[in-house]
Structures are given as C-alpha cells and as structure tokens.
Amino acid sequence: MxxxxxxxxxxxxxxxxxxxxxxxxxxxxxxxxxxxxxxxxxxxxSYSIEVTRSNIGPIAADGRDDEAIARDVLERLHSPTDFRTVFVPEPGDLRIIRTNHTVDIELGSGDVRQERVTPRFxxxxxxxxxxxxxxxxxxxxxxxxxxxxxxxxxxxxxLLKGKKGITGRGAWLTATGFAIPLFFLWLYA
Amino acid sequence: MKAPITLFVMALCALPLGCTKDAEATGDGECTSCASCAGDADAGEHVASHDDAGHGDHAGGQCSDCADAGVVEATPTPGAGKGFTLTEVTPISKILASPADFEGKRVLVKGDAVGVCAKAGCWARLKSDEDNSKSLFVKVMDGEIVFPMEAMGHEITAEGILQKIVTPVEKLREIYAARAAEKGEEFDPSTVTAPRISWQLRGLGARWEI
Structure with a gap:
C-alpha cells in the first residue's frame, strides 16, 4: 500500500x-x-551555400586534358590549384571539385559559377x-x-487535480491539441 | 464535462483514419521515380545536367518539389534488401556501356561524387571510372541514406539495383520549360518529341570517407 x-x-x-x-x-x-x-x-x-558568379574569359582546350584546364581555371580565379576531381556535365563545360568548393565553368564564354559550402554551426x-x-x-x-x-x-x-486538471480545463485543451492535427489531416487528405 | 472527454475519445479513434489517408496520399515516402532527380542519369547520351537544379529540387527529404514524382515509369524493385551484400565492384563504365544488361540487377559501384543533393542528401552522382563526362545517378530512399555535401569529390561506394526510368514527353516538356524559365530562356515544346530513357541506381547501401 x-x-x-x-x-x-x-x-x-x-x-x-x-x-x-x-x-x-x-x-x-x-x-x-x-x-x-x-x-x-x-x-x-544544414549548409550555408555561397554562390558567386564571375567571368574569366574564354578558355581554349588546346589539346590539354581536363585536369590541366582545371588548373588553368583555378589559377585565373586566384584559387589554390589543388582539386579532388573534375567532371564534364555538358560538352564545353567543366566542373572542378575542391573540398567544399565547386567551380563550374562554361569554357567558351568563361562564365564561372562558384559554390562554397559551409556546414551551419x-x-x-x-x-x-x-x-x-x-x-x-x-x-x-x-x-x-x-x-x-x-x-x-x-x-x-x-499532474493537477480539480478544475484545472484533466477533468476540467485540461480536457478541453487536450482535446484541442488532438483536434488541430486531425483538422489538418482532414483538410489535406 | 462529458463533451471534452467524448471529443478526446473521438480524436483518438480518428487518428488511425487520418494516418491511413495520409499514407495513401504520399505513397511509401520514396521518390525512386522522380525524373527531376533522375535528370541526366542517361547512360549513353549526354543531356543537360540537372545538378544545379538539383541543389534546390528536394525538400524535407520528401522530394516535394519533384513535380513529376510518381508519373514516370521505373523498373520495379520489390523486396530489395538494404545494405551491402556484394563484394565485387562493377565498373560504372561497364554499366553505362550497356545499361540494359544490368536492368533490375543488383550491383556494387564506386566513383567520385560529382553531384550531391544539397537539401536532403537523397541522391549522388558518381563519375565513371573511364570518362570525365559520364556518370551514374544514385537515388536513395529519402532519409534512409543521406549523402552529405562534404562528400563532393570523395569516392562513394554504393550498392543497389539499376533502374530504367522512362519520362513521358509531356513531363519532359514541363521539366525543360521550368528549367528554361529559371534561366530566363525561351523553350520550344516541339523540340521534345520522344520520351527520355535514363538509368539510375536505386541505392540500397552506401558508404564514403570524408
């Protein structure tokens, strides 16, 4: 007991x-x-993504491989020339992927889109x-x-007894708490 | 006093009903057939990259912005077990060379991530081992596997089932029109005359090191 x-x-x-x-x-x-x-x-x-656009002028392939072109692009952008990988999303375009930094360039026009990713604190x-x-x-x-x-x-x-407990005001508020999501389930069903 | 209790009991009874309706409305929460995710997962041809669009085309892990979700046809993959079961890696180049040979088959692939879903981490694009211009699109069930943006440029190992995605002409026109509008360009619907067939790996397991 x-x-x-x-x-x-x-x-x-x-x-x-x-x-x-x-x-x-x-x-x-x-x-x-x-x-x-x-x-x-x-x-x-989750991430802060800073996008910047610029133009570094047309880049001629001149028989170079994608990696060499990528180094050239990064030099023109005054960026460190190390990168993890390169990708050609469309003919004439080049994507250079550095750590948390992606550079997309349209080689013919020299239009550059840079994306810097920072995890939000x-x-x-x-x-x-x-x-x-x-x-x-x-x-x-x-x-x-x-x-x-x-x-x-x-x-x-x-927790509480009496008119402020579940047998009084608490019941109304609890019922309202159920009614709100149910209303929206019905509304969006 | 009886009124709130009655309401309370009714609310409890109605909950399963509400949940059922919601489940019917949203399917299984997966977006394997979302063409704007599938985008340029084409194996044999080079089509417009959707990676940039991809940075904004997912929301809350539910692909809510994929206008064509559920409209395109995809290879069904019933009862596929999750995780890694294979040890032998199939080169992405081999899959891209003859994707039809791998349709519906489970494969293990490796490749550098050259695109990652920024909002929900629900897809990644893995570069071919042989060609800088070819890639395999890996779509995972939202929330099951989450590719972090930091994985860009890092090697990802993924296992899954290769799916053929067929996007109807009308849907393609909508997608291209939306992309053109975003760029402020004109789009002529008559330029799209045939459904697009693309390929994607429905990822069931993935790992990477950052």
Whole structure:
C-alpha cells in the first residue's frame, strides 16, 4: 500500500519531473532542428551555400586534358590549384571539385559559377540527430526519447487535480491539441 | 464535462483514419521515380545536367518539389534488401556501356561524387571510372541514406539495383520549360518529341570517407 503522499499522482509527478529534466536537451535539439527543416523550401537548414558568379574569359582546350584546364581555371580565379576531381556535365563545360568548393565553368564564354559550402554551426549536427542520419545506436536513443515524450504527455495530463486538471480545463485543451492535427489531416487528405 | 472527454475519445479513434489517408496520399515516402532527380542519369547520351537544379529540387527529404514524382515509369524493385551484400565492384563504365544488361540487377559501384543533393542528401552522382563526362545517378530512399555535401569529390561506394526510368514527353516538356524559365530562356515544346530513357541506381547501401 502506498504511503501517504506516494500515490499514483506522486509517481506521475516524480516521473514527469525527472524525465522532463532528462529530455530538456533533446527537446531543444529536436525543436530547433524542427523549425529549421520546416522551412527547407526557403533555405538549406544544414549548409550555408555561397554562390558567386564571375567571368574569366574564354578558355581554349588546346589539346590539354581536363585536369590541366582545371588548373588553368583555378589559377585565373586566384584559387589554390589543388582539386579532388573534375567532371564534364555538358560538352564545353567543366566542373572542378575542391573540398567544399565547386567551380563550374562554361569554357567558351568563361562564365564561372562558384559554390562554397559551409556546414551551419550547431544546426548541421542538430539536423543530423533529428533526422537520424547517424542511424545505429542513435536510433535507439531517439526511440527512447520518443517513448519519454509519450510518458511526459501522459503523466503531464494528470499532474493537477480539480478544475484545472484533466477533468476540467485540461480536457478541453487536450482535446484541442488532438483536434488541430486531425483538422489538418482532414483538410489535406 | 462529458463533451471534452467524448471529443478526446473521438480524436483518438480518428487518428488511425487520418494516418491511413495520409499514407495513401504520399505513397511509401520514396521518390525512386522522380525524373527531376533522375535528370541526366542517361547512360549513353549526354543531356543537360540537372545538378544545379538539383541543389534546390528536394525538400524535407520528401522530394516535394519533384513535380513529376510518381508519373514516370521505373523498373520495379520489390523486396530489395538494404545494405551491402556484394563484394565485387562493377565498373560504372561497364554499366553505362550497356545499361540494359544490368536492368533490375543488383550491383556494387564506386566513383567520385560529382553531384550531391544539397537539401536532403537523397541522391549522388558518381563519375565513371573511364570518362570525365559520364556518370551514374544514385537515388536513395529519402532519409534512409543521406549523402552529405562534404562528400563532393570523395569516392562513394554504393550498392543497389539499376533502374530504367522512362519520362513521358509531356513531363519532359514541363521539366525543360521550368528549367528554361529559371534561366530566363525561351523553350520550344516541339523540340521534345520522344520520351527520355535514363538509368539510375536505386541505392540500397552506401558508404564514403570524408
């Protein structure tokens, strides 16, 4: 028999409090990342991509291989001449791939498009965790977090007694919380 | 008091219904037949690169911007197991030389990444081992495998099933018109007269070192 003050509600409060503390970090990571990836139409949530355009004048192949042309292009761009690989996306074009730096050039016109990629501070990692890029052990941690959120939701409903609890205002608010997503499921079905 | 509880119970009962409708609407969440992903995965011919467009053609890991998702035909690959099962690498050049011989077959390939999906990491383009102008398009199930942008220029090993992608004329015209509009160029639909056949690897496993 439970001691006075140690009924189920006490346990719910204790579990809600401690699991809540445990989840603060993950909730922040998932929610911040959630906002970031929600707006993926408008920005890249994981990388900052800087695109610059310029013209370095026509580049004649003169019988050179793609690698030699790539070095020539990089020299004209005053960029280090090391690169990882080259690719010809279309005849007359050349793509030079350096670490986090891609140069696309139209050899005939000399039009250059450069793309520099920088992982976004913190967000890149937050998104990788949120979207479970890591897989393996993180999958289990993410599952445990999901279970913890279910525990928080259920225990949270029964923290208070009376008219502000689940039998009063809590019921209306909880029902509203279910109704909102259901409405949109119906709306977009 | 009964009203909110009744609403609550109704909401719980309705949840599975809502989920079912959603699943029907979105299929299995995969975008294997998305032509703007498949883009220039052509083996034998050189067509306009879609890599630049690719930097913006995926959203939230669901290919929501792929206007032609689900419209093109693709080689079905039912029951394909994930991960690596093969040890022998098939040169990309060999696949590109006669892709029809590999249609529906599981292959292991290696190549430098010369294009990566910037938003969702859901595709990568691997350069041929013999020709700087040829590449194999690797499309993975969104979220299952995520190619990071840092993988550009690095060697990627991928295993999957070679699929033939057929993009109908009407859809091709839409794609090319959209690309032309982006560039502010004119596009004449009458220049597209035949469906496009392209090839892509439906990636089931991939690894890389950065």
């Amino acid at each position: 439970a001691r006075r003050g140690r009924g189920w509600r006490w346990w719910f409060r204790t579990i809600h409090r401690d699991v809540g503390y445990l989840c603060v970090g993950l909730v922040l990571i998932y929610s911040i990342s959630g906002i970031a990836v929600n707006h993926v139409e408008d920005w890249n949530p 913190m967000l890149r990692g937050f998104n990788a965790l949120h979207l479970n890029h890591a897989k393996r052990l993180w999958t289990w941690i993410a599952d445990a977090f999901a279970v913890a959120l279910i525990v928080l939701a259920i225990t949270g409903m029964f």
